Amino acid sequence: MIKIAILGYGNLGRGVEAAIKQNDDLVLTGVYTRRDPSGLKINTEGVAVRAASELENGRDDIDVLVICGGSATDLPEMTPYYARWYNVLDSFDTHANIPTHFANVDKAAKDGGKVGVISAGWDPGMFSVNRVYADAILPCGQAYTFWGKGVSQGHSDAVRRIDGVKDARQYTIPVDKALDAVRSGANPALTTREKHTREVFVVAEEGADRAAIENAIVTMPNYFSDYDTTAHFITEEEMKRDHSGLPHGGSVIHSGTTGEGNKHVIEYSLKLDSNPEFTGSVLAACARAAYRMNKEGVTGAKTILDIAPAYLSAKSGDELRAHYL
């Protein structure tokens, strides 16, 4: 049994917890929090909730520590910090800062003789894996990544910060026409606006200026101004009834040519009812791989690109070759 602990018990931490229950070779040995542990009720009976401070100096009931924090400020500090004592795993997803984060985790993990897997999940994660496979197989080609239909938490949060907004949910939606063009192998040049639209559901404060809110949304730089955005005002009850889930998904589509112009299209797509539970499931598989790699003497930072598929599976090499190859 591989002993796994979770640090940070938000949506993602709960997703990892749910995934551990589905894997007979993984066991949850503790949930750690930076808040008051006595206030935290988790979904696994008999497992202790402890203060993050108890992780200091290493514990022998943890083979892999899954760090479920935010990419903006938590993970850049926490993942290298704990890599000195534990095999660690995170879902760091600020693409531009991945090289720096990798270097920091690499140094700490090597010093500690541990493995640190960063940026696991689906994007970065399984989408990255598919971008790399496709580019390696069809180097004369082009890859496109589409996201959605799904809830973007960052964009939802941005709308919530607008004056007069009580609650908001933002859906990212790929444009069918763009998807069709890419799937045809036409390798179209697509602008940001042509690839995705954005749809926002807003609960306004009573008496708020809806026109002003809508204008603040659709003109918001970085988040919405480069997209065609539709805003809908709904009631709190409608928000709760129709938009409480966190679905997501998307596609990586790569088309390329070989020989005398033969075209090939590779598509990897995900349709997810729960983004955090799927991400948690990827993390659980990566925790297994981190443990195994470290057992074999591997140390330092790794990403899912450095992990052979067989390492993620609970099944033996013999079983995989007999039934999955």
Added chain:
Amino acid sequence: MIKIAILGYGNLGRGVEAAIKQNDDLVLTGVYTRRDPSGLKINTEGVAVRAASELENGRDDIDVLVICGGSATDLPEMTPYYARWYNVLDSFDTHANIPTHFANVDKAAKDGGKVGVISAGWDPGMFSVNRVYADAILPCGQAYTFWGKGVSQGHSDAVRRIDGVKDARQYTIPVDKALDAVRSGANPALTTREKHTREVFVVAEEGADRAAIENAIVTMPNYFSDYDTTAHFITEEEMKRDHSGLPHGGSVIHSGTTGEGNKHVIEYSLKLDSNPEFTGSVLAACARAAYRMNKEGVTGAKTILDIAPAYLSAKSGDELRAHYL
């Protein structure tokens, strides 16, 4: 530059040759044949065609030998035989015999201090990779593999052996209704007949009994009797004009649940204009991986399940993390 030689110059050998030209870090250093090499004209200028016998005892102008033979009789002999001298690579695809083939190649490659990658391509190959990833991420789930629309060479050959048949081409076609049911996440139970149909184009000998040919096709055990099969009689000209390509493809679709019944669907699909050129492109990427793994001291048999995605790519780890992760 990684020096690659090809043994066997049929459709697949030419596919590997075409792929090598698209990769700046790979170079073709020779094509080897068991026939008379003087009769063979290849598509790469300045590269020697030599007799297979010249491979004996090892040559220093070969880093990886890609063996393009048939799975029935060629590869079970050839891959272990040459693994004593070279890093070898094949596309062995008789699923039931993979464990035995793996064991034979493993022994030979370990004795020789080489790596032998077996069963590379798309199925087995990239489809296997996707079956394993999906099962590792969503263990409470079910995977379905669909093939086509595409030409099955084995089935085409089987029809060609029927009395009165001059030429034949068989297409395997996934059933839309089955695809839709699987994509919905319904995890349907599907019979062989419900998953695929088969369509055969036949050029009959003059005066042949078409009804008898049709009956021989649709009732043929193992190949056609478990499927709904349609046979069309066409002219030689039509065969040449409309059916000279070797397109193929298919999908691996895995749906599973997490938490309190959240559904997730993972789909990997391929649409290929040329089956042998795409397979050759996978082999070229695997040749790179075989070379690198052996350089790092790895020996023995491997499959694509044992290869980390980054090993297949010509790009550096830094580049992959910065631009593909």
